[in-house]
Amino acid sequence: MFAPFSAGDSLRVYRLQRRGVSLDLQRDLTQPQKPLLEAWLAFLSQQAMGQPTYIWYDPHDGEAFLQLRYRLHQATADIAYLAPSLAEDRRAANAWSCLLDGACAEAAGQGIQRVFANLPESGVEVDVFNQAGFTPYAQEDIYRLVQPPAVQGAGESLALHPQRLEDWPALQKLCVAITPQRVRQAEGGIATVIGRERNCRRYVLRGEDGDDLVASLCICAGALAHWLRVLIHPDARHAAGDEAVDLAENLIRWGLAALSTQGIKTVYCDVRQYESGVRQGLEMTGFELVTTRTLMVKHTLAWIKMPAQELVPVLKGSAEPVPPAFHINGEAELQASDSRLAARHEV
Secondary structure (H helix, E strand, C coil), rough: EECCCCCHHHHHHHHHHHHCCCCCCCCCCCCCHHHHHHHHHHCCCCCCCCCCEEEEEECCCCEEEEEEEEEECCEEEEEEECCCCCCCCCHHHHHHHHHHHHHHHHHHHHHCCCCEEEECCCCCCHHHHHHHCCCCEEEEEEEEECCCCCCCCCCCCCCCEEHHHHHHHHHHHHHHHHHHHHHHHCCCCCCCCCCCCCEEEEEEEECCCCCEEEEEEEEEEEECEEEEEECCCHHHHHHCCCCCHHHHHHHHHHHHHHHHHHHCCEEEEEEECCCHHHHHHHHHHHCEEEEEEHHHHHHHCCCCCCHHHHHHHHHCCCCCCCCEECCCCEEEEECCCCCEECCCCCC
């Protein structure tokens, strides 16, 4: 049985929450995880807060739950938490499949066009998601610095300034220059490559002309650990000599200096496979590779809701999908034809 979380499911989520696996790695490593609290927040706020939670119970496969996390200002969501983990209970694979199918259908009904998952590089988890219609589109490495070094005077020569609203067009241009087209198509735009946490500070580094950005730095301070996200323009990465590596190293040291005021904690940084310059800078500052993750996406199809009595005339007519309109962020806009059907562009 698949169903959205209700008050009667509290005990079930409480029993399972310590046996699950978080797929929101950044939040899992930097903030305490509280699945039951997130479920109640979503239930009481009608999904305006917290993480929408879905329950599965079957006499043979047992009980399980899944949590989604909606991305702000985007028609996208992430699989945030699944319990129990497959490492603890292999029977849960079928429950995961049913939860993924049901949750994606529920998300599509809310207008969500893409559902993402951040999984281990390989293993049974990837197989289950593949069977549920998710496809891999990129990989990322997670680096860790356990004991940040002394950072006095680090990056003093960098003219970084806090990101402002007027920096957004230049930041979009930077992201497009860095991100391969196949990744932008899979993610439906470029907004997903920028840090999304509310407790993050964002900085940008402008080029000599003052219009384009050379780099972007996102610093996220957490209760358990800190997180860095570094973007560097390909022209800087491909510069002659060691200039690109020096830039990445200086940006990272600048970020570590800024985080030193938040207390000495472990620092993480994620680097996608096509961001080679950042990887060298991390190694130069003492970061070590922890794990490699596979990024997956499932495209959902959202239909316009209409009264049941109007369905028969629609089926009698000749219904054709309207070509979607594209915006700067790559999302296709739902449009209705005269037959009242809407189609979303599939990448």
